Amino acid sequence: MTEGTAQRTGAPTELGVAVLGMGNVGAEVVRIITENAEDLRARIGASLVLRGVAVRDLERGRGIDRALLTDDPAALVRRDDVDIVIEVLGGIEPPRELIRTALQQGKSVVTANKALLAEYTGELATAAAEANVDLYFEAAVAGAIPVVRPLMQSLAGDKVQRVAGIVNGTTNFILSAMAETGADYDEALAEAGRLGYAEADPTADVEGYDAAAKAAILASIAFHSRVTAADVYREGISSVTAEDLASAAKFDCTVKLLSICERVVGDDGRERISARVYPALIPLSHPLATVSGAYNAVVVEAVDAGRLMFYGQGAGGAPTASAVMGDVVMAARNKVYSGRGPLESTYASLPVMPIAQVPTRYYVAMNVVDRPGVLETIAGEFAKHGVSIAAVRQEGGADATRLIVITHRAPDGALAETVSALENMEAVTAVSSVLRMEGTHE
Template structure:
């Protein structure tokens, strides 16, 4: 299906990922042409400063500060500037002028995904964004295409490499949160301002994108329930380890029926206990993995590098070649649908298990008193472990619950906190991925 056509590629941004994309488009031009069925000509690279120093040397004549002129006349526009504006306006301009768009901009997609997808669909173009979640790991196309005939029940994802690196160091090397974070900064895993990563904002954006594709539903990323990793302590990691768990920051998207019967989806981010034998438990360092549970397919996992300029460039180029093939074939683009329009349910409705670690008075009758609290709130206890605490007159109690609604679990923790027998709630963590 090779023809003599040339497709004009415009690149916006030449940072870590952009410069690798430019290099690969130039170096592999012949091979990419054979795969795409058309020559892919990089016609220009829009940058803020033409003279800025870059890791990869780029042809000087391709660099321009005039993104607007570059976009007009391009067949495929690759947006790698990041941030909301001017990226959003440039993408809309590209789509209006009939170009296909490839982007890795998760913040923009999470905040304005519906607007961009609708604008794209209206003109019959296509917007692809495989690089926006889990870098090089093919996960968005598989969700959109390969699993298009299945019903996805749940997605559990490690999609933030920085926090996985930190938690993995704490788990594998016994580092404190401070030491692990310092190392992450030194190795370039953490930005100068780590808030987006450690507070779970980045993972929440990715949960939004995953939920859209998995459940054909557009959700508001601001309303994704979110807890970061800043409260995770070395003691919790140790306790998790001895109980057969590992703590992972998970982005969860799942189909859910609320207590009142409403069918909806839950999207949430929090550090959770994952059983050691679960495939997600062996995702180490800065790697990412997306675990998908589908009705027919059963459990699936997609694993690989979650960051890196070169790795992310792989996903961008996959989207570029796919867009080019569509251009050669003709016909309008495919846009992930949000026809299901399911409501985003509250964290209160989520069904999960709690692992509660508390200090209690070391005297007869305490266990019965606390067990009564669980019972009265309708939360069923699965495991109890009790041992003498270091503090005089106190015992440590570790209670694992059966699955229950978050609302009841939270009420239980509050009641435990108020109970006469309780000295202190040490830690409360949710369990994901257990039977």
């Protein structure tokens, strides 16, 4: 269902808004509501009136009228004069209970909370449907980049086959710096921290948790099935080395942390979902290879629309607030014109394919003893497990050699068995890196 076009008799002339959270995003949301009041009223057909802002510390209100501040978000949500709740607190609790309460009381909700949505979209969407109100979350994935609404509305008549992209700015900044300067991971992470791209505890970003939450949301929308963060296979970038980036360049590739959601047909002919996050080599000719710094990009492939690419700032106070306010305008218009946003669609209920069954290509780097017959023995081990070799590069000195193998497509489980066997070979002193390779069709 989409918003209506006829303003109902007795439609409100003003709508009360509650903002939960006053971090970088919350502060920008309040600024936009305040500074752009007249434009927003013209676009909506009613005025947005800020009823209150929930903060953790009343002494740090960022210049907001103190009368609007409260440290009791539950009381703010329950107020009768609040029509729309904007949640930018982050985390699971108390946002989950606050949002559920708001929805049950007939208030529309706009949230940027990816971690919450990756686990509880079904519960919250059901509450919104039962109360006939809106739950919008464009800002939960890729900041200012509009990708949720195109998937839910613009491509609603098409069949999405694949959604893949760079959805975490911190990791993209780190990998871009490593590729451009030759810095190692620790050096690039430290630089990201100095520039404000990495949190004091960067675990959620660098270990792929943030990207996995976003992948779960994208897969759920694209494939009309409920996918949670626990369903998403996840690897981070902390084991990627400067040597890996240098080797990738020799194969005309770079390394990016990718979130990939796609329809996969299994050996039994059944359609499943693959949802995965990991660092991967991609050709320099691929559109995602040129996405550098803290920018994000998402590529959507659909049967009839073909390939679409969405690119822009994936984080930051103002960009994310822009996405939040787009949702606020939609929710407010629906209040004024008796409309309703899109409902959750889970009719397909596709199962998630285990990572062991997902086929892709691989980059395997290992240190081997430099003696006759070693390459032949290693190639035989790959063949034994059904993994075909596409290319081999040999680097190194007199005593040990760094051997890099690029494979053709093979199931992940077969590659894992191969690597396990290699690690037990006398001629292999260490398997130093195993990365997947995306964006090719070999």
